[in-house]
Amino acid sequence: MNYIVLSIPLLLLNLNVDSVHSETKAQVKKLQIGIKKRIDNCTVKSTKGDLLHMHYTGKLEDGTVFDSSLDRNQPLTFTLGSGQVIKGWDQGLMGMCEGEKRKLVIPSDLAYGSRGSPPKIPADATLIFEVELVKIEKKDEL
Template identity: 55%
Template sequence: MPKMSLSCALKASPIFFLLLISTLVSAKSKDVTELQIGVKHKPDSCDIQARKGDRIKVHYRGTLTDGTVFDSSFERDSPIEFELGTGQVIKGWDQGLLGACVGEKRKLKIPSKLGYGDQGSPPTIPGGATLIFETEVVAVNGKTSSEGKTKDAEL
């Protein structure tokens, strides 16, 4: 292994120090600037995918980047139902759930510009907040399974 001279090390130190600091700062910053979609579970069969204009039912847990839960349909056992892609929910959901299958679980990291923006949603969501949602699509246009059966038909 080659040895570095002291003068070389001293010259490299400020650059190394700046790189180290910038890496630590960016690692600490949990804010995102673009929508991030992570597929956590995808069913074996994906015959029904959510498209713009579809009525979908979604279970979700919303948290801030510090882990604070601000809302959860799982706790209420009541998924939200809305028309996808029509502005009934925040833009991060309209974009982040497109193409999701019935039964699919996604983790959405939503920048404030696709969430509640600079104004937030007081008192639970501060302005400029990045939002993290764990989502599960439970129905698309009344279909609750990828085979197209409704929940009542399965009983």
């Protein structure tokens, strides 16, 4: 009987450790959006279907820069929500104002996943982007 009584607390302790570990994994997999520069009196925000002109710098978690539009002095232009960019961008750039800057921490499943984008982006890489919305062309104006 003593054996059974002692094993139950150990089993509960083990379950608690597993649940904490699972929560940590879940937190890592979420898209994180930080506002670096907020725009006062923003009347027009980015929505699905808008043509966005974005400046960005992309880094790996160790700080290695893998791409930057600033190096080319040319913003990237794409249609938001159309799958032209990684899912983390399609989600993380919604509701932005012209001139706004954000920091996006994008888990691999919302970026390049297990395939990566060799040679610069390894498999299962979390990506960090500093982005600035230069211009919005609303979908109804296109």
